Amino acid sequence: MPTLFSYETRAEFFELVCGGASLSRAADGVGVSRETASSWWRSSGLVTPVIRFGARGGLPGTVPSMVPGASGPDEPARARRPLTSEDRSMIAVGLMCGCSYAQIGRLIGRDRSVVCREVTRNRGPDGSYWGAVAHRAAHERRRRPKAFKLHDNPGLCRRIETWMDDGWSPELIAAALRADHPGSDGQARMARVSHETIYRALYVQTRGSLRKDLAAQLLTKRRARKPHGHNDGRGKSLYREAFTIRDRPEEAADRGVPGHWEGDLIMGAGNQSAIGTLVERSTRFVILLHLPGRHDATSVAEAMIREMSQLPIHLRRSLTWDRGVELALYRDIEVALEMPIFFCDPHAPWQRGSNENTNRLLRFWFEKGTDLATHTPDDLARVAAKLNARPRPTLDMQTPAQALARLLANPAAA
Secondary structure (H helix, E strand, C coil), X not given: CCCCCCHHHHHHHHHHHHCCCCHHHHHHHHCCCHHHHHHHHHHHCCCCCCCCCCCCCCCCCCCCCCCCCCCCCCCCCCCCCCXXXXXXXXXXXXXXXXXXXXXXXXXXXXXXXXXXXHHHHHCXXXXXXXXXXXXXXXXXXXXXXXXXXXXCCHHHHHHHHHHHHCCCCHHHHHHHHHHHCCXXXXXXXXXXXXXXXXXXHHHCHHHCCCCHHHHHHCCCCCCCCCCCCCCCCCCCCCCCCCEEHHHCCHHHHCCCCCCEEEEEEEECHHHCCEEEEEEECCCCCEEEEEECCCCCXXXXXXXXXXXXXXXXXXXXXXXXXXXXHHHCCHHHHHHHHCCCEEECCCCCHHHHHHHHHHHXXXXXXXXXXXXXXXXXHHHHHHHHHHHHCCCEHHHCCECHHHHHHHHHHCHHHC
8 A cells, every 4th residue: 555645744754856866866855765756756747857866966957055155946026026936836725725715815915816826837747736846947047048039930020020111119009919819728828929029129130030121111211129118208108109190201290191180178167177289281171089087097088989980091191199198098089090199399389380270279178177077969069060161271262161071072182
């Protein structure tokens, strides 16, 4: 009849091996045979290519913990604290006692999802979980070189190149890939990349398979990546990674091509209410966004997507906005409308001249110091129609409505 060994004996064995002892020494230390020790180690799932029962032993790549200055699995704490060996020991004891993931999470001060992922990743083939083995496995997983996702994915590379040839930013491409492949399975993860991955592939050519000329397609035209955390005097901002007005194409500046918009909010009494205003630079056509309750980023994004999605794609070439927090979800808007967004310099409202002039005209109906939330969508539509029916000297006395109607009737003119 096979000898039964206690949980404490097996836990002590795994602690010895993961601490640098050979399998033979660990077997002798806990009083089991080498065959039993070998069987235990194979069941842990952390099997090395060659297992030796030598005098000096230890796992390949393992530095005994008693060597001064040696680097082992335990690492200095980071802002996002990784699980420690003590945490994993508590998880192992909690599982042995039949505790739930939520109970174990409360014991170590982590969410139940952290415990669930840890057990799923680091338990052995037989379903057992040992703290020392899990800690060693997590350490080895962090150390091994990671394959770069774009190396062996030519289809994804070609898709990124096509979008970049059309002027899409890496941020917009990454958001579009997330929208196209929202799942959490392995296939969905392989079909999308972050904007950081695209930037690395562009600026460090050994990291990916994108064309070498694509870096020149970026609107910033930088020859090297600007490192994160660089202090350029502007301080932290929601729009540090966004396009600025200097990145906007020349066709938007000279008003020769329609489809480039300017936008902002006009505020009511005490900044408690607002109306969104959008002006097309070529035709001066006005769209008003109804924001009855809130004018936060979510409300503005929803209203803008709802109204501008009714326009054909050739009349959604770009949008220029101020740096207010109401457009913090600008990347969602870019993806939904397939339209890049550019931001003015701080404290430079004159860079949206058409929009500023339109906002001044709108104050005839929406006076300062009044509650703008009292106006209904019909009220906004009526005011916008009045402005769009007003002849403009800059349009040879045509109205914005007439100019836009001409573009809609003849898309080639756009």
